[in-house]
Amino acid sequence: MVRIGVVGTNWITDRLLDAAKDIADFQLTAVYSRTSEKAKEFASKYGVTNLYTDLEEMATSQEIDAVYIATPNSYHAQQAILFLENGKHVLCEKPMAANASEVKSMIETAKHHNVLLMEAMKSTFLPNFKVIQDNLHKIGPIRRYFASYCQYSSRYDKYKEGIVLNAFNPTFANGSLMDLGVYCLYPLITLFGAPTEVKATSMMLESGVDGEGSVLLKYDNKDAVVMYSKITNSYLPSEIQGEKGSMIIDKIHTAEKVEIRYNDGTVEVLTVDQPHPTMYYEVKEFVDLINQGKIESSINTYENSYTTMQVMDQVRDQIGLVYPSDHK
Template sequence: MVRFGVVGTNWITERLLEAAVQVEGFELTAIFSRTAEKANAFADQYQAEHRFTNLEEMAASEHLDAVYIATPNTLHAAQAELFLRNGKHVLCEKPLAANSAEVGRMIEVARKHDVLLMEAMKSTVLPVFRMVQSHLHKIGPVRKYVASYCQYSSRYDKYKEGVVLNAFKPELANGALMDLGVYCLYPLITLFGAPQQVQAQAMMLDSGVDGQGSVLLNYEGLEAVVTYSKISNSYVPTEIMGERGSILIDKIGSPEQAEIRYNDGTVENIAADQTHPVMYYEVEEFVKLIEEGRRESDINTYERSLVTMQVMDRIRKQIGLVFPND
């Protein structure tokens, strides 16, 4: 069994734990929260034996082998490095850090201490996305990638009332790009690598973060269009267009359905058997890597995490989105 601790007692941690209990080899043993009351309540709920309010003590503990980090983006790098230096494997929520310099440093620390670091980008480890990868050649040379993740945030209602919650705070390295845009960019880079050119624009909010944005990314013979928003909804699928047909993906952030529409009018369903909760598959991949003694995922690789963050750095520079970590 791989003994896990979690840092961050929020809704995303709850979703992960609900899925992780189905993963063979996963065992929750430790909870960290800033207050003993919340740590105890969360640990009781999920039957974790050990509770911590001191992160250094948790990192040095002999009661865990790995940790899942789901704290604000500004804290990812420092917290991950603390656990990595203590020989703990780290599954860290997306985006992996606040900027590419932090990602590069995290990778160096993981390699130095011979432990596993993986970005918890759930979409690229899902069976449906893996099917898209394996069928991509069928549509011929790819010419365009169009991805959208626009989801009206319930926290935006509070924002309009004058209450700025964490989702819209630049001091936590938040905003639409970091929260939703990354879901469009990471699969793009997984499929096609680093773009040659990046052109971005965004609607900035008074708090200092982006409420929505659009990005054009150019490759040799291929262009990509990415749109994202936390202040409006969109219901259009993601489309990868080739010379012989197009692949349509229902939701780029958590794909469940995909199909190929060929130029001759025929349609091929390439959806996979995806019976587990969406966050099951990232935990399964992470646990499998530990059990096999591997130190890097060949799906959510170091290079893909680094290149994605480098692209996001370029976008932020163009739109004027600045974080304290910079």
């Protein structure tokens, strides 16, 4: 049994805990929130009695083996490092941190203390992502990767009323790239590694974050096109184009349907059943790795997380997206 504490009590934590109900080795034993009222309210839903409003106290607790961190991006590195230094395994919500320098420090700390650190990027653990990897050879030499994740945020309505919520606040290292663009870039890095060149553009909001953006990424024998937005919707699927055909992925972040359309007009449906909630697969990997005594996922590797953040740093540099945490 792996005893888990959660840091952060928003909707994504509820989503993860709902997914974890089907994992026998997962046990929620502690909850952290900045206020005792919020901690009590959240913990009462799950019958948890170990409540914390002090992270240092939680990090030294004998009631937990690991934590799931779901706080704003700007807090990820500091909080993860605290738990890693105290011998606790860390599942950290995506993006791993605010910049590549922070990710590097997190990885070094995990290695030094011989504990597991894993980015909670759910997409790459899904059964249909394995299908993508296993069938890429069928479309011949790959020439283009195209991924789109554009989802209008209800928080943008508040923004237009003059209320800047966390999603559009640079203090928390937020914005379109960090929230949605990472879902397009992480699978790209997982499949094809680091690009040789990155060119980015975006529409910046007055609050200081990006509302939407596009990235062109060059490889030796292919290119990639990535689009993301929190201020518009898109209904386009994502696509990997090869010389023999194209692989169509309905949603790059959840990959519910995958098929190949060959040049001769034939279609091969590759979709497999994903019976569990999408976050189940990342939690299962995390718990299994702990029980196996491993300190790194072979899927969401340290290299994949670090390289993705390096690319995102390049994008931010080009579009002028700066966070207060960059100067720590």
